[in-house]
Amino acid sequence: MNYRGRFAPSPTGHLHFGSLVAAVGSWLCARHAGGAWLLRVEDIDPPREMPGSAESILAALPAFGLAADQPALFQSQRHAAYEAAFEQLKAAGMVFPCWCSRNDLAGGLHLDGQCLAAPADGREPAWRLRVPDIEVCFVDALQGPQNQNLRLSAGDFVIRRVEGYYAYQLACVVDDAFQGITEVVRGNDLLDSTPRQIFLQRCLKLPTPTYLHLPLALDGEGRKLSKSERAHPVDPTDPLPALRRALDFLDLPVSSTARDPAGLLAHALDHFTPDRLPHCSERAAA
Incomplete structure (x- = not known):
């Protein structure tokens, strides 16, 4: 089966550095395998969502050179x-x-x-x-x-849930199967969720993809960089500094001559293999 990977942000804020790391890591794995890279907006928890953030994230990704191969799937429509x-x-x-x-x-x-x-x-x-x-x-x-x-x-x-919303575990499993995802590349904070998802796949007789959990970018106090911790969004109008930081965080070579995101990503991809990714979470540079 041809490789199909995905990036699946929740629209609870603008794209921040921790999410950019996950997006870059999943994009590199997909492109290294010669496969497709898909997007999914996990908008099934309205009380936690920030209006306009889904559109903001989807608009920001191409500015960092991260173009999906298909239109984004919205869980709110599923x-x-x-x-x-x-x-x-x-x-x-x-x-x-x-x-x-x-x-x-x-x-x-x-x-x-x-x-x-x-x-x-x-x-x-x-x-x-x-x-x-x-x-x-x-x-x-x-x-x-x-x-x-x-x-x-x-x-x-x-x-x-009591409110009638379907939980993340079920929606994730159903949509990974629907999108034909062959490998899930995401942050290490979701490693603990994977056994529940594998069990659900077995219950529903759905295929089980392979998994790769990336290290987390942490703040200065060792906490996960996340929207809930009010991590600063990355700037899509000036993408090179954050993209260089993301590649460096993933222990990938950062071109000193590339002048646009496409050049930075192409250089990183030329030197990329999944086994060179770091295993442990660490504090992100300011």
Whole structure:
């Protein structure tokens, strides 16, 4: 199968340095493999989204030389696909309604395969996936062998929220299959989510891509650079400084003669192999 990779930002703010690193890393892996690089806007959590940020991110990426091979897929337009996957799981008895509050769970995991609370009149339940006591093992292309006891690590996790929104884990799995993604390249903060997604793929009889989790760019206090931490957006009107920093962060050679993003990326790609990427997260230069 031809390689198909993707970059899937959430529209909770403008493109920042940590997201640029993930975009560059996934683009380089796709181009190195001679494959396609796709975009997906993960806009399924309206309360967290910032108006206009999806358009801002999609407009910024080409300024950094990162042009997708197909129009972006918007998860907000994919409700019917998630509903179909949910009904498939429901018909197989793999999900159950749950009215448990955080207090009911006392901050712990839901491990019982059924709701611990009584149904609440007038209140919609969340829906959880029943998780057996299994070990999910996979080999990350950068982080190496991974092994997680899914029941003890995640428990019966939510796939449809009380508000009716489908959870990230389900939407991600359905859309990776729909887009034909063969390798998921993303930040190391999502490494812990991968066993849940592999289990969901098995439940839905969907293909499992390979995975490569990139190191995270951290701020001066060792925290993940993210929109929630108010990381400063990168400037698409002056893309070279941030793009040079992103390539340097990924331990890739930065051309001293390139005068545009295309030249910088072409030079990096000439010297790129996935195994030369750094494994560990580190503080990003200011």
